[in-house]
Each structure stands twice: as structure tokens, then as C-alpha cells.
Amino acid sequence: xxxxxxxxxxxxxxxxxxxxxxxxxxxxxxxxxxxxxxxxxxxxxxxxxxxxxxxxxxxxxxxxxxxxxxxxxxxxxxxxxxxxxxxxxxxxxxxxxxxxxxxxxxxxxxxxxxxxxxxxxxxxxxxxxxxxxxxxxxxxxxxxxxxxxxxxxxxxxxxxxxxxxxxxxxxxxxxxxxxxxxxxxxxxxxxxxxxxxxxxxxxxxxxxxxxxxxxxxxxxxxxxxxxxxxxxxxxxxxxxxxxxxxxxxxxxxxxxxxxxxxxxxxxxxxxxxxxxxxxxxxxxxxxxxxxxxxxxxxxxxxxx
Amino acid sequence: xxxxxxxxxxxxxxxxxxxxxxxxxxxxxxxxxxxxxxxxxxxxxxxxxxxxxxxxxxxxxxxxxxxxxxxxxxxxxxxxxxxxxxxxxxxxxxxxxxxxxxxxxxxxxxxxxxxxxxxxxxxxxxxxxxxxxxxxxxxxxxxxxxxxxxxxxxxxxxxxxxxxxxxxxxxxxxxxxxxxxxxxxxxxxxxxxxxxxxxxxxxxxxxxxxxxxxxxxxxxxxxxxxxxxxxxxxxxxxxxxxxxxxxxxxxxxxxxxxxxxxxxxxxxxxxxxxxxxxxxxxxxxxxxxxxxxxxxxxxxxxxxxxxxxxxxxxxxxxxxxxxxxxxxxxxxxxxxxxxxxxxxxxxxxxxxxxxxxxxx
Ligand SMILES: Nc1ncnc2c1ncn2[C@@H]1O[C@H](COP(=O)(O)OP(=O)(O)OP(=O)(O)O)[C@@H](O)[C@H]1O
Ligand SMILES: [Mg+2]
Numbered sequence: 145x146x147x148x149x150x151x152x153x154x155x156x157x158x159x160x161x162x163x164x165x166x167x168x169x170x171x172x173x174x175x176x177x178x179x180x181x182x183x184x185x186x187x188x189x190x191x192x193x194x195x196x197x198x199x200x201x202x203x204x205x206x207x208x209x210x211x212x213x214x215x216x217x218x219x220x221x222x223x224x225x226x227x228x229x230x231x232x233x234x235x236x237x238x239x240x241x242x243x244x245x246x247x248x249x250x251x252x253x254x255x256x257x258x259x260x261x262x263x264x265x266x267x268x269x270x271x272x273x274x275x276x277x278x279x280x281x282x283x284x285x286x287x288x289x290x291x292x293x294x295x296x297x298x299x300x301x302x303x304x305x306x307x308x309x310x311x312x313x314x315x316x317x318x319x320x321x322x323x324x325x326x327x328x329x330x331x332x333x334x335x336x337x338x339x340x341x342x343x344x345x346x347x348x349x350x351x352x353x354x355x356x357x358x359x360x361x362x363x364x365x366x367x368x369x370x371x372x373x374x375x376x377x378x379x380x381x382x383x384x385x386x387x388x389x390x391x392x393x394x395x396x397x398x399x400x401x402x403x404x405x406x407x408x409x410x411x412x413x414x415x416x417x418x419x420x421x422x423x424x425x426x427x428x429x430x431x432x433x434x435x436x437x438x439x440x441x442x443x444x445x446x447x448x
Numbered sequence: 449x450x451x452x453x454x455x456x457x458x459x460x461x462x463x464x465x466x467x468x469x470x471x472x473x474x475x476x477x478x479x480x481x482x483x484x485x486x487x488x489x490x491x492x493x494x495x496x497x498x499x500x501x502x503x504x505x506x507x508x509x510x511x512x513x514x515x516x517x518x519x520x521x522x523x524x525x526x527x528x529x530x531x532x533x534x535x536x537x538x539x540x541x542x543x544x545x546x547x548x549x550x551x552x553x554x555x556x557x558x559x560x561x562x563x564x565x566x567x568x569x570x571x572x573x574x575x576x577x578x579x580x581x582x583x584x585x586x587x588x589x590x591x592x593x594x595x596x597x598x599x600x601x602x603x604x605x606x607x608x609x610x611x612x613x614x615x616x617x618x619x620x621x622x623x624x625x626x627x628x629x630x631x632x633x634x635x636x637x638x639x640x641x642x643x644x645x646x647x648x649x650x651x652x653x654x655x656x657x658x659x660x661x662x663x664x665x666x667x668x669x670x671x672x673x674x675x676x677x678x679x680x681x682x683x684x685x686x687x688x689x690x691x692x693x694x695x696x697x698x699x700x701x702x703x704x705x706x707x708x709x710x711x712x713x714x715x716x717x718x719x720x721x722x723x724x725x726x727x728x729x730x731x732x733x734x735x736x737x738x739x740x741x742x743x744x745x746x747x748x749x750x751x752x753x754x755x756x757x758x759x760x761x762x763x764x765x766x767x768x769x770x771x772x773x774x775x776x777x778x779x780x781x782x783x784x785x786x787x788x789x790x791x792x793x794x795x796x797x798x799x800x801x802x803x804x805x806x807x808x
Contacts, residue, residue, distance in 0.1 A: 342532070344532055345536060345537075347501055347521070347528075347530070348530060348534035349536075350501075350520065350522045351501075351527055351596075352527070352548030352596075352599060353522045353548045353551045353599070358551070362547075367538060
């Protein structure tokens with residue numbers, strides 16, 4: 145072995161600091177930089193533009209670039225926007241809760257009892273996604289409508305004698321439609337995290353005295369939490385800003401924040417207010433997502 | 449010794465494949481019992497049937513006098529150390545060990561005391577707060593042991609618990625496992641395919657082949673008096689030869705061999721001669737090199753055709769004229785066996801008592 149330079153012995157960090165561009169960190173950054181720049185350009189730039197707009201103001205067609213907080217005052221202060229934002233958050237929270245609760249048993253069943261046909265089951269779950277999103281929403285109109293499949297079906301069985309009107313054009317319809325649209329996207333991450341669980345861990349839980357329910361709560365559920373969290377976020381974040389579903393099946397009652405944002409960018413011709421509403425929504429959704437993640441982790445840790 | 453486990457005619461079929469074929473076995477209370485056999489012989493299947501993870505197609509398993517067929521694993525008085533240890537990754541060492549105690553609803557102090565004692569027992573006292581992913585292989589193994597022992601089972605089942613460890617650590621853990629068993633005094637059933645592990649640790653060994661039990665005996669018995677050729681071969685090497693049966697009594701055979709003369713050997717259980725012939729065997733270490741002009745009552749002459757050095761011993765492959773196969777001889781290197789050149793003539797001494805008759 146050759147003698148080491150004195151500095152290496154005295155301070156092992158010294159060479160790394162001296163030639164930072166030779167360090168692993170620098171090499172790693174260099175390796176990711178093309179993709180990183182690409183991602184930044186595509187993700188960050190639009191957000192920055194929206195962010196900038198939210199501090200400007202618009203007079204008919206001219207944008208005034210001077211800084212103002214008026215848009216935020218309107219976005220947060222006007223009762224109509226507060227209501228819309230609140231309703232959007234509630235609907236998306238309810239939708240993601242129901243979606244995860246519906247998807248978990250399906251994912252669990254495929255993972256634990258799918259046998260050799262696991263991929264077939266997963267394939268079948270994606271089948272509804274083959275048609276357009278619009279068509280799927282439309283078909284819910286057919287099912288839930290006044291003369292729809294559900295009403296005529298219930299009437300022919302004699303359970304009701306005149307059509308129920310509370311099915312369509314309200315927030316229930318939005319929730320039902322969104323849950324159906326997003327279920328497949330929630331099943332997959334939960335399935336993946338269930339698949340990763342070493343089955344001998346569940347056997348060990350049984351060996352140590354747990355019955356099936358307790359081993360599920362103490363081992364399977366906590367270990368599949370990453371999948372549950374991603375499913376939650378995958379469903380919750382986009383549904384807050386969903387525009388198509390409330391428009392088609394929501395009626396007056398089911399209007400969500402995206403409709404208001406669209407109006408500002410369209411007919412209302414107030415881009416800065418639209419931008420401020422978007423930024424507000426983004427911030428509030430992020431906070432809610434964080435809260436949901438923490439709450440889930442907390443609940444699962446409580447099960448012992 | 450009262451039987452803790454009694455296995456009666458247990459068979460396990462996978463389709464038409466018999467993973468266990470009419471296995472019957474009694475294991476005593478406080479016994480260190482090993483299931484030894486080559487890969488795929490059904491050791492794990494048998495162990496899992498005792499634990500309750502697998503249900504025999506037919507037959508009965510009794511633990512402490514109670515039939516456990518149909519009893520789920522969580523209600524059997526057994527605990528298992530899994531081959532991959534199955535440490536819960538989302539819990540730390542203490543929480544892993546306390547896992548099974550939670551159900552017993554002990555008060556906090558009592559639970560802590562038992563967890564602490566179990567960790568002390570496996571010498572992990574200082575690592576209670578470590579995460580499951582921050583442990584070495586040997587430490588994981590100890591956590592798995594502590595987690596099972598803290599439940600105070602009547603029977604501890606171990607499925608190749610040491611196979612994932614390196615040789616040095618494995619030998620250390622063997623010693624610990626043995627003293628741990630002595631300390632807790634419960635029945636241990638160890639699955640292994642390592643013959644030295646089985647010989648060194650067990651009170652008794654069952655050797656399995658193809659879903660059947662070939663022999664159950666103490667380590668010494670099984671090594672010195674293997675019943676069948678398979679058992680003899682699996683437990684250390686053996687030189688086999690054919691011999692003509694010249695006489696047969698209830699317990700003994702008189703046989704005539706090519707090079708080992710006429711000898712009397714004890715007859716293995718269930719022995720039947722095949723057209724007047726029997727298979728005899730002699731362990732490589734029961735053949736000794738005769739140096740210079742040393743004399744022995746019984747000796748052979750041959751020629752060294754190959755030599756394998758193993759540190760403290762050397763394996764010599766010796767061609768003896770008239771024998772079907774060259775003999776394998778294991779000699780310590782204290783007298784220079786490692787210096788015997790290939791091709792040299794050699795004389796070997798043996799004791800006729802070292803010859804054993806084997807069932808084919
Ligand atoms: N679920 C199963 N389906 C079909 N065959 C199986 C199944 N489980 C085990 N077997 C077969 O049963 C036989 C015994 O398996 P077992 O796991 O008991 O072997 P083993 O003695 O523990 O081997 P190893 O030392 O490799 O662990 C093997 O031939 C195996 O292929
Ligand atoms: Mg096995």
C-alpha cells in the first residue's frame with residue numbers, strides 16, 4: 145500500500161471538500177441534471193407563471209403588473225369562493241376516503257387470494273378506463289337520471305313508486321361518479337404495497353397468537369400504509385380541482401372550485417383572480433394532504 | 449420421558465406428490481430434536497404441520513396429549529423461529545419481542561420485565577430501541593428467538609435458523625442455542641440440512657428422505673450405526689462394499705468380504721439379504737495409515753490415487769486391488785498424511801468392529 149497524504153489521515157472530509165466536483169454528490173447531481181431541468185421546466189414554470197399572475201391585476205384585456213394582494217383578498221374573503229373551496233375539499237376528502245375503503249378490499253383480495261390469476265384480475269380492473277372519461281361520467285347520468293336505470297329498476301321491483309330525484313345533479317352524484325372513476329388508480333398502489341409484504345410476517349403474527357383480524361390490523365395494514373397514502377393522494381389531489389364531473393352530474397349543488405377558476409379564466413376575464421384561486425386551492429390541498437398523511441400514520445401507530 | 453409431541457401416520461399430499469409419507473414420530477418433553485435431511489425431503493412441511501401452518505392430508509398430531517388437527521397456529525402451544533426470521537419491519541426490537549404479549553394484556557411493568565428478560569437471555573439487552581432494519585443477521589436471529597421464547601411455548605420450532613449466518617457466527621449460535629435450550633428446558637425441534645449442526649446440538653435426530661423418516665436415534669447411534677446406505681452417506685462419508693452373507697442369526701450377520709476378510713456384523717433392523725449379499729460400510733476415519741513398518745492385526749495394501757487437504761485432516765483416495773471402488777481415508781495431519789505423495793504405496797489398518805451392515 146502507498147502512503148496516504150497527511151491530510152487524509154488528519155481529516156477524512158478534506159479531499160471531498162477540496163474537489164467537490166469529484167464527489168459522489170456532484171456526480172449524482174450531474175447525472176440527474178438533464179431530467180431535473182426538464183422536469184423543472186415542465187412542472188415549475190407553469191406554476192411560477194400562475195403564481196406571478198395571482199399578484200397582478202387585469203382591466204378588461206390589459207394586465208397590470210404592479211404587485212397587489214387584492215386577488216387573495218377576494219379569493220379568501222368572498223363567501224362564494226369560501227363555500228366553493230370548502231365544498232371541493234369536503235367532496236374530495238369524502239371521495240378519497242370512500243375510494244380507498246372500496247379499493248382496499250379489492251386490492252387485498254387480489255393480492256392474497258388472486259392465486260395464479262392476479263394479473264388477469266388487475267387487467268379486468270383497468271377495463272373501464274378503456275373508454276373515455278367523459279363517456280364514463282355520461283353513463284352515470286344514464287344510471288342516476290330521473291328516468292335512469294336505477295330509478296326504473298327500483299320502480300319495477302316496487303321498492304319506490306315514483307322516481308327519486310335526489311340521485312342526480314347534486315354532490316352525491318359527483319361523489320359516486322368520482323369514486324368510480326378513480327377506484328382503479330387507488331387499487332394499484334394498494335395492491336403493490338400489499339404484494340411487497342413478506343407473507344411469513346403474517347404467519348409470524350399468527351404464530352404469536354393473533355387471529356386473522358388482529359394480524360391484519362397489526363401487520364398487514366401498517367405495512368400497506370404507503371400504498372394507502374399514495375392511493376389517498378392520487379385520488380384526493382386531482383379531485384379537488386375536478387371540473388368535468390361537477391359540470392356534468394353536479395347540477396347547481398355540486399359546483400366545485402374548478403368551475404369558478406374556469407369562469408375567471410374564461411367569461412369572467414379575470415386571470416389574476418383565477419390564478420389566486422388556483423394558488424389558494426393548491427396550498428389548501430397540500431396542507432390537507434399533509435394532514436391526512438399524518439392522521440393515517442397516527443391511527444395506524446395506535447393499533448398495537 | 450413423557451411425549452410432548454406425538455405424530456401418528458401423518459401424510460401430506462400436494463396433488464399426487466407425497467411431501468410427507470406416513471410419518472410417525474414421538475418427541476419427548478425437554479428434548480432437543482433435529483429433523484435432518486436433504487433439500488425437499490419434507491422437513492419444513494412437517495415443522496409447519498406441527499406449528500399449524502399446514503394441515504396434513506391424513507394422520508394425527510398431538511401436542512402435550514391434545515390433538516391439534518384443526519387448531520389454528522395462534523391457539524397452539526408452539527412458537528416458531530422462521531427461516532428468514534420474519535422480524536416485523538415497522539417495529540423496533542422491543543416491540544417485536546412484545547408483539548405476542550400484547551394479547552395477554554399484562555400490566556406494563558410485567559410486560560417490560562418479560563421483554564427485558566427475554567432480550568437478556570439472547571444477549572440483546574442493549575438493543576431494545578433499535579429498528580428492525582438496523583440489525584445484523586445474528587442479531588435478527590436473536591430477536592426472533594427472544595420473540596418466540598417470551599411466549600413461553602411448550603415447543604419451540606426452528607426452521608433452519610442458522611443457515612443464513614456465516615460459518616463462524618453459525619458455530620457461535622449453535623453453542624448458544626444449545627445452552628439456551630438447557631436453560632429454558634422446553635422442547636426444541638430444529639430443522640436443518642447441516643449434519644454437523646444436527647450431530648452437535650441434538651438429543652435425538654430424525655433423518656428424512658423423500659417424505660419418509662429413515663431413522664430416529666441419538667447422534668452417536670445414528671453416526672455409528674446408520675440403518676441404511678442413504679443415512680450413512682448423508683451423515684459423513686462412508687466406504688461401501690458388497691459382501692456375501694455366509695450366516696445369519698437374529699441379531700448378527702456373518703459375511704465374507706473381498707479385502708476385509710470374514711467378519712461378523714450386527715444386523716440392522718429390517719435387513720433382508722439380496723441374492724445372498726449385503727452392503728457393508730466403513731467410515732473413512734476408521735481406516736488408519738500404517739507408517740513405515742508398523743504392524744496391525746488387520747490391514748490392507750493399496751496405492752494413493754488422490755489427496756485432498758482440509759487443514760487438520762487430509763483425505764486420501766486409496767486404490768485397493770480387488771475392491772470395486774477406491775477407499776476414502778481420513779487421516780489427521782499430525783503424522784504427515786498431507787505429505788504422502790500421490791502414487792505412493794500405502795498400508796491401512798482397520799478394526800473389523802468398525803464395519804457396519806446397511807439396508808439398501
Ligand atoms: N405448496 C406446495 N405445493 C406443491 N409442492 C410443495 C408445496 N410446498 C412444498 N412442496 C413440495 O414438498 C416437498 C417438501 O418440501 P419442504 O419445504 O418440506 O422441503 P424441505 O425439506 O424443507 O427442503 P429445504 O431443505 O429445501 O427447505 C418439496 O419437494 C416441495 O417441492
Ligand atoms: Mg425447508
